[in-house]
Amino acid sequence: MPEARLTFLLGGARSGKSAHAEQLVSALPAPWTYIATAQSYDDEMSERIAIHRARRDANWVTLDAPLDLTETLDALPDGAPLLLDCLTLWLSNQMLAGHDVEQESARLADVLSRPRGPWFVVSNEVGLGIVPDNALARRFRDAAGRLNQRVAAHAHTVLFMVSGLPMKVK
Numbered sequence: 001m002p003e004a005r006l007t008f009l010l011g012g013a014r015s016g017k018s019a020h021a022e023q024l025v026s027a028l029p030a031p032w033t034y035i036a037t038a039q040s041y042d043d044e045m046s047e048r049i050a051i052h053r054a055r056r057d058a059n060w061v062t063l064d065a066p067l068d069l070t071e072t073l074d075a076l077p078d079g080a081p082l083l084l085d086c087l088t089l090w091l092s093n094q095m096l097a098g099h100d101v102e103q104e105s106a107r108l109a110d111v112l113s114r115p116r117g118p119w120f121v122v123s124n125e126v127g128l129g130i131v132p133d134n135a136l137a138r139r140f141r142d143a144a145g146r147l148n149q150r151v152a153a154h155a156h157t158v159l160f161m162v163s164g165l166p167m168k169v170k
């Protein structure tokens, strides 16, 4: 059975984090689980999701978890290689649903601190630009930074993606 360990991949939009994570997971024995947190509200998002789906072959099993991510992780079989894409969309879904993001983030980080297989988790680094001019975006940026720190603290390996290239930060 593949080793249980957490790999955390961070990066900006279009930094290549999903593709790199897919490569790492698909080097492990199939089948591979893909947990998607995105929900498609419009044609642009549907198109993005369709591109991702077309990239994954029949060895991938896709589970949707826009909100109930901790429960979905708890239900995974031991040893299953997992790609979870991505934490920041899950966080924005939690905020838009009016949930307590600190409490939900703590619960999620706790589950991720005990990976039961080779788990690869993708998140966005959203804090590198200027301070957003609206309060919701500032709340989101701060919550995302805190969640990323929590998960990175538990991860065995942390990779920061820059222009398609992985930079090992842990």
Ligand SMILES: Nc1nc2c(ncn2[C@@H]2O[C@H](COP(=O)(O)OP(=O)(O)OP(=O)(O)O)[C@@H](O)[C@H]2O)c(=O)[nH]1
Pocket: 011, 012, 013, 014, 015, 016, 017, 018, 019, 035, 036, 037, 038, 039, 040, 048, 049, 052, 053, 062, 064, 085, 086, 089
């Ligand atoms: N619902 C759903 N979402 C999916 C599926 N496949 C991929 N996604 C979502 O697509 C999102 C990533 O899409 P992109 O916007 O293209 O990626 P990006 O993070 O900007 O770019 P990269 O850094 O290059 O990966 C993730 O949040 C996934 O949850 C799927 O089968 N179903």
